[in-house]
Amino acid sequence: MSWIDICGTEDIPLRGARTLKTALGCVAVFRTAKDEVFAASNTCPHKGGPLSEGIVHGQSVTCPLHNWVFDLNTGQAQGEDGSIATFPVRVEAGRVLIDAAKLLARSAA
Template sequence: MSWIAIGGTEDIPLRGARCVATPLGRIAVFRTVENRFFAIEDRCPHKGGPLSQGIVHGAQVTCPLHGWVISLETGKAQGADEGSVRTFALKVEGGKLLISSDALVSMTA
């Protein structure tokens, strides 16, 4: 697997997100209060809301449009809601965020 640098860990505030534009869509990169990083598609499976603008709590994000809760670890909707978004491999090396090159190749869910 190859990796692409997308920025530094300091670029994302605790409980915040930033987006990476790809030829096939936007990927939201989140940082939890526990200083963990996750990358998922930036669209809620419900109505396509921008998850990057949602509230991060634990390892989940709440969509700002209709309150759906999405797991940052699995991409699956929580509770009674159904649906999912694609997750992407992400790693941290020396303060740099690296995303799997697979994120730029195929975003089919």
């Protein structure tokens, strides 16, 4: 894996997200109430809703447009036929790192 530093954990709102713009599209980086950090596609496959503007609850995010709920571990929609891409992240010394190799392998958004 090729880890790159993208921000500090405090740069992501608690129970919120920020968007990482890449050449291949936007990735949402989420922070849960328990300070867990996840990264996933920012686009809901149902109607294209911006997941970074959704509600983060537990280890899930709810799309702001039509309430689809996605597991941030797997990307799978709960009770729906759909999923979003997820990306490996880790936190070191208060900094959020994402696997750049996975970003490069991602199809265009």
